[in-house]
Amino acid sequence: MRPPSVRFKRQIVSLAVVFPFIVFYLPFEDESWSLYVALCVSYTILVFGLLWSDGKWRKYIDVHQRKARDLMQGHAVFLLVMILWSGYVDLQGPGCPNGCSTGLTTNSITSLSSAVLELSRSGGWNRVG
Secondary structure, eight states: OOOOOHHHHHHHHHHHHHHHHHHHHSTTTTSTTHHHHHHHHHHHHHHHHHHHHTTOHIIIIITTTOOHHHHHHHHHHHHHHHHHHHHHHHHHGGGSGGGOTTOSOHHHHHHHHHHHHHHHHHTGGGGOO
């Protein structure tokens, strides 16, 4: 039996990203934390799913003799910085010059998802590393 193709693995990752977003966001959308949790879980699945689908797990972990813990800690720090930054921007309120108090809005999420989609279509993740 042949191993699954990269395209099939990426389709699995795509479904695995959307499902937790729906599970964590829709039932709790009235809570202020639901969007952050849904985005963090989905982004984490995307990062580790792409490592798995492209077969780069060995390149980042085994070849450089790093521990998976180091990769997870770096990812957790990135998520923390992004959450703190978006909270800081939200706290600036109307006094922030040039209307920078956007935080995580539908428009910013839509533009970010469009950029990620274009990057994945262009094969940008294949050239990383």
